[in-house]
Amino acid sequence: MRRDIFQAIADPTRRAIIVLLALQAMTxxxxxxxFNTTRQAVSKHLRILTECEIVKxxxxxxxxxxxxxxxxxxxxxxxxEQFRKVWETQFNQLDNLLSTIKKQKK
Amino acid sequence: xxNLQFDFTVxxxxxxxxxxxxxxxxxxxxxxxxxxxEILDQWWAPKPLTSKTKxxxxxxxxxxxxxxxxxxxxxxxxxxDFTSISPKTNLKWVASFTDKDENIxxxxxxxxxxxxxxEQAGKTKVSIAIKHKTFANIEMLIQMGFKEGFTMTLxxxxxxxxxxxx
Numbered sequence: 001m002r003r004d005i006f007q008a009i010a011d012p013t014r015r016a017i018i019v020l021l022a023l024q025a026m027t028x029x030x031x032x033x034x035f036n037t038t039r040q041a042v043s044k045h046l047r048i049l050t051e052c053e054i055v056k057x058x059x060x061x062x063x064x065x066x067x068x069x070x071x072x073x074x075x076x077x078x079x080x081e082q083f084r085k086v087w088e089t090q091f092n093q094l095d096n097l098l099s100t101i102k103k104q105k106k
Numbered sequence: 107x108x109n110l111q112f113d114f115t116v117x118x119x120x121x122x123x124x125x126x127x128x129x130x131x132x133x134x135x136x137x138x139x140x141x142x143x144e145i146l147d148q149w150w151a152p153k154p155l156t157s158k159t160k161x162x163x164x165x166x167x168x169x170x171x172x173x174x175x176x177x178x179x180x181x182x183x184x185x186x187d188f189t190s191i192s193p194k195t196n197l198k199w200v201a202s203f204t205d206k207d208e209n210i211x212x213x214x215x216x217x218x219x220x221x222x223x224x225e226q227a228g229k230t231k232v233s234i235a236i237k238h239k240t241f242a243n244i245e246m247l248i249q250m251g252f253k254e255g256f257t258m259t260l261x262x263x264x265x266x267x268x269x270x271x272x
Contacts, residue, residue: 084114088112093148095130098136101145
């Protein structure tokens with residue numbers, strides 16, 4: 001099955017894992033401690049994130065640490081940022097317009 | 107920068123884009139900004155594009171037929187077919203791309219829009235859900251938006267390249 005970056009961010013738990021890993025590399029147990037779901041469920045999300053190449057595993061001593069693949073994150077950012085920017089521009093225009101209309105009414 | 111809420115998320119599992127934005131204005135005014143063509147045209151297109159509403163019949167079963175106009179005068183036409191209107195609360199439409207004669211372009215994706223409006227302490231929150239048939243359609247729109255936003259630059263680049271090749 002083909003995995004891509006959008007599949008990685010499609011799920012709220014996976015998005016939360018990405019946010020956690022943005023701060024620091026973590027072991028699967030440490031990640032799971034942040035969620036109310038089972039460790040198996042978290043492992044499954046980590047597996048998908050790994051397959052999407054958005055996180056990578058690193059063996060440190062006896063433990064495995066997960067960390068973010070920053071370049072992949074940038075790829076998502078680039079896509080979404082374009083879309084977000086368009087909306088941001090539109091809404092800023094509306095902000096200005098609303099404030100002008102409000103002033104005219106006073 | 108202001109401190110008004112702005113959330114933007116894309117959910118691949120439901121082929122949806124969710125946008126929430128707060129405005130520092132009372133609900134009736136914000137509602138008008140989304141539903142009156144003379145106000146819509148002043149903000150609907152991200153600069154340097156402009157929005158030009160040709161016709162708008164704001165009722166269920168009615169339609170807004172408008173163009174996004176590029177700085178070089180090129181026009182991209184589209185429609186919003188209003189499917190549900192609960193004044194100052196909720197608004198739904200189906201958006202499609204058309205040609206200048208209002209014929210729907212079936213090669214470009216249609217999308218279902220669902221907008222919720224609510225006011226709290228003088229601020230109005232608008233939550234927009236845009237649902238597409240496939241996720242590929244969202245990717246296509248992002249690419250189109252990207253393309254249009256940079257049309258001027260690209261045209262310029264193209265000109266330069268043509269000159270170099272010839």
